Amino acid sequence: MHSIMTNYEDLDHSQGKSDAKGSVKAVTGNPSPYLVTESAGTQGADALSIVLIGPDEQRRAAASIALAGCEGGEVREFSSYPPSLGDVPRLLEQHSDVVIIDLDSNPEYALELVECIGANGASTVMVYSAKADPDQLVRCMRAGAREFLTLPIDHNIMEEALVRAAARRPASRIAKRPSGKLLAFMGAKGGAGVTTLACNFAVALAQKAGQNTLLIDLDLPLGDAALNLGIVAEYSTINALQASDRLDSSFLSKLLVKHSSGVSVLAAPGKFLAYQVTNEAIDKLIAVARQDFENVVVDVGSRQDLTGTALFKDAYTIYLVTQAGIPELRNSNRLIGQFFSSGGPKLEIVINRYEPRSLGVSEEQITKALTRPAQWKVPNDYASVRKMQVNATPLALTDSPISRVIQQMAKSVTGEPATQVKKKGFSLFG
Ligand SMILES: Nc1ncnc2c1ncn2[C@@H]1O[C@H](COP(=O)(O)OP(=O)(O)OP(=O)(O)O)[C@@H](O)[C@H]1O
Numbered sequence: 001m002h003s004i005m006t007n008y009e010d011l012d013h014s015q016g017k018s019d020a021k022g023s024v025k026a027v028t029g030n031p032s033p034y035l036v037t038e039s040a041g042t043q044g045a046d047a048l049s050i051v052l053i054g055p056d057e058q059r060r061a062a063a064s065i066a067l068a069g070c071e072g073g074e075v076r077e078f079s080s081y082p083p084s085l086g087d088v089p090r091l092l093e094q095h096s097d098v099v100i101i102d103l104d105s106n107p108e109y110a111l112e113l114v115e116c117i118g119a120n121g122a123s124t125v126m127v128y129s130a131k132a133d134p135d136q137l138v139r140c141m142r143a144g145a146r147e148f149l150t151l152p153i154d155h156n157i158m159e160e161a162l163v164r165a166a167a168r169r170p171a172s173r174i175a176k177r178p179s180g181k182l183l184a185f186m187g188a189k190g191g192a193g194v195t196t197l198a199c200n201f202a203v204a205l206a207q208k209a210g211q212n213t214l215l216i217d218l219d220l221p222l223g224d225a226a227l228n229l230g231i232v233a234e235y236s237t238i239n240a241l242q243a244s245d246r247l248d249s250s251f252l253s254k255l256l257v258k259h260s261s262g263v264s265v266l267a268a269p270g271k272f273l274a275y276q277v278t279n280e281a282i283d284k285l286i287a288v289a290r291q292d293f294e295n296v297v298v299d300v301g302s303r304q305d306l307t308g309t310a311l312f313k314d315a316y317t318i319y320l321v322t323q324a325g326i327p328e329l330r331n332s333n334r335l336i337g338q339f340f341s342s343g344g345p346k347l348e349i350v351i352n353r354y355e356p357r358s359l360g361v362s363e364e365q366i367t368k369a370l371t372r373p374a375q376w377k378v379p380n381d382y383a384s385v386r387k388m389q390v391n392a393t394p395l396a397l398t399d400s401p402i403s404r405v406i407q408q409m410a411k412s413v414t415g416e417p418a419t420q421v422k423k424k425g426f427s428l429f430g
């Protein structure tokens, strides 16, 4: 972790151009006077921005050394407290994820600072002191400090405190690079084909050069995406949701299984687990996933209780998977009317198991029920699906009427020009 010295007068000038020479002034004893570029540690885009405030040089150096042993992030050191509490907002405008304050130089003022910074809500405040005084500890915690670090600080203690701070960051603060595309598959009715399509679509995307793709099985508690792909997972979506407050990219990566096609999978649990999912936990999972993957494909199953989450609000596309039967079309009509009629997320309708001539429902009736034409029609192809299940080989890796449509769906996301699907009897429009 790199450290730089700065002072309060420079805050205005360094805004938004932190690596400009002269924007950050050197203070005594710093061998590297100007800002050193952000180091990308294990946390990558999650790197923390840290402010270290310590009027006492010796104690500040001790805290700085503990920080130097930690990975990722950028430290700005101040050799004095802000001149007044009125200077705090300017300090925090610089996206300070963590503010670490020397308590001992002026405990009363330091406590006021802790309270003032804590009240802002976006930064985690920590204090350090040479004495482990229980009374001061209680006062600091009451003022809003999340950690009380006693000098000398072991770098493991500092590292753990930073991991907790990173997990506490609001999802909006994590976004420092463009987020990946969120592609959610939702069924109009159970058994419509969500898992089959989501799995094969994710595989098709992962096969395209440079498309780092994650498949999340959110069809809890008993989703079967992993089974469809023939993989066994040790950890599940529930582990990620339960650990929401400390979920970051490095944590998430440990829960994933990589399929031979290249797609990473966050599977549903292998056994029934009663767990109450919260919207906040889903939002956090999606935010972290989108930081690390260009495509995040989600099997939502047929649940409609997630419309208040990022799945709906931030989706690049929601694929509503339905079939051309009366119950499926009726449900689709209700869902489209309720969730997609007035400027909601981008919706693409997929009619699965489509057989143009063998149904009593005409094309016109289908379009009327859906209130719009379907973008994709996936043929009914029992033989291919059966082969996939027996061999645990995704359809997207072999040529079949279904895989050709799925390849087109993937191309429409990556921006590749669509090729004509020639198979007689199946049309692709949209
Ligand atoms: N295009 C298709 N052609 C033939 N069979 C299909 C097709 N799509 C899916 N199926 C079969 O239909 C059944 C249900 O599919 P799938 O499990 O993908 O649906 P789902 O919407 O995920 O169901 P659930 O609501 O149980 O999660 C499976 O046996 C699957 O193999």
Ligand SMILES: [Mg+2]
Pocket: 194, 195, 196, 219, 223, 224, 301
């Ligand atoms: Mg399913």
